[in-house]
Amino acid sequence: MPAIVLVGAQWGDEGKGKATDLLGSRVDYVVKFNGGNNAGHTIVINGEKFALHLLPSGILSENCVPVIGNGVVIDLEVLFGEIDALQARGRSTEKLVVSADAHIIAPYNTVIDKVTERFAGSRRIGTTGRGIGPTYADKMNRIGIRVQDLFDEVTLRDKVTSVLNLKNQVLAKIYNRRALEVDAVVEFLLSYADRLRPMVANTALLLHEALEDGKTVLLEAGQATMLDVDHGNYPFVTSSSATAGGACTGSGIPPTRIARVIAVVKAYATRVGEGPFPTELLDSKGDELRNAGAEFGTTTGRPRRTGWYDAPVARYAARINGVTDFVLTKLDILTGLPEIPVCVAYDIDGVRHDDMPMTQAEFHKAVPIYQTFPGWEEDISKARTLADLPANCQAYVRALEEMSGARISVIGVGPGRDQSIVLNDLLA
Structure with a gap:
């Protein structure tokens, strides 16, 4: 059986949680392979809403084993807060597995993240201030704290001491902040060690053995293609690899084991934070779309910027990720609009671009070229086949499929687990 990758095709918040949950009962493992608690998934099961931030949707x-992979950065307080909240609602978390190689968000990472963003002023990138970027920076600088370090106090103390020799200089001399104490940081991290230990495993080996045994593994991305640190709108991106390539490095599964790449794309577009967003609506239509779609961050509560569907972005995501199937979500939110514009290309300094421009400077100047489609008034929340959709709605879906670079295999017509139209079996 294969490994399957599921990614976001836009700027995040496409509904990856629902897509993962839709598959969760039919796969054996769900692996979160990147990011941290700077993003969230909202899942609705039998009318009950669950907001997940760090835990995999599985x-x-x-029947699924949820895995936090080596590519994730973990805020221990958030992790156990989520676990406790789910257990309080009668949900079991006993199958959760955490990679020994995943990095820990230390308290100094969060402090530095917040003061750096404030210091940047108008040049800020819109970070959530949760220490994600500084933790990934420590990882690349080879001074990070990993999960396995919590089980060796001598090593942990040595690492924290070495790191704070540098970090405290930055905090005190550049940002005029109080230095952090080694003992306090070590004590905080060690306070979670005993509870974390039973969950920790060599997850790369675990997943290899699972695939060898014929199990199906779903690799779940945090954030999305346009926020990928290499392939997104740099520097207005996250600090990890949120594309299909990141699934391999963030899980330890080789690319030869990946059989399918599923990308989730919303029937319109949203993003949070700073950076270019060509189809953004800055008028009352944007407010209406935001309110109709409840476009407020699962983790931060921030209002999301809203805009029309961007076909060049979808085609770019299809190409970068090798998308085999799209899951189109929130189609129901467009119900009632008399007409629906779709960006089919960009005008940049008088030149038409059918694909993403090469440079960030060009993308900042991109003006959408729209094709307008007639809307529909009928309620589609109970539709379970393509034929159940109004004719104009069917035409909209087919147009998006034709211009986006891969087939649309699932259509979301509401927030519930059962509110989906399955056109092609994603696991067949």
Whole structure:
């Protein structure tokens, strides 16, 4: 059986949690391979809403093993807060597995993240201030704290001491902040060690053995293609690899084991934070779309910027990720609009671009070229086949499929687990 990658095709918040949950009962492992608690998934099961931030979406599927992979950065307080909240609602978390190689968000990372963003002023990138970027920077600088370090106090103390020799200089001399104490940081991290230990494993080996045994592994991305540190709108991106390539490095599964790449794309577009967003609506239509779609961050509560569907972005995501199937979400939110514009290309300094421009400077100047489609008034929340959709709605879906670079295999027509139209079996 294969490994399957599921990524976001836009700027995040496409509904990856629902897509993962839809597959969760039919796969054996769900692996979060990148990011941290700077993003979230909202899942609705039998009318009950669950907001997940750090835990893999598979945590809500009884027969699935949820795995936090080596590519994730972990805020221990958030991790156990989520676990406790789910257990309080009668949900089991006993199958959760955490990579020994995943990096820990230390308290100094969060402090530095917040003061750096404030210091940047108008040049800020819109970070959530949760220490994600500084933790990944420490990882690349080879001074990071990993999960396995919590089980060797001598090593942990040595690492924290070495790191704070540098970090405290930055905090005190550049940002005029109080230095952090080694003992306090070590004590904080060690306070979670005993509870974390039973969950920790060599997850790369675990997943290899699972695939060898014929199990199906779903690799779940945090954030999305346009926020990928290499292939997104740099520097207005996250600090990890949120594309299909990152699934391999963030899990230890080789690319030869990946059989399918599923990308989730919303029937319109949203993003949070700073950076270019060609189809952004800055008028009342944007407010209406935001309110209709409840476009407020699962983790931060921030209002999301809203805009029309961007076909060049979808085609770019299809190419970068090798998308085999799209899952189109939130189609129901467009119900009632008399007409629906779709960006089919960009005008940049009078030149038409059918694909993403090469440079960030060009993308900042991109003006959408729209094709407008007639809307529909009928309620589509109970539709379970393509034929159940109004004719104009069907035409909109087919147009998006034709211009986006891969087939649309699932259509979301509401927030519930059962509110989906399956055109092609994603696991067949």
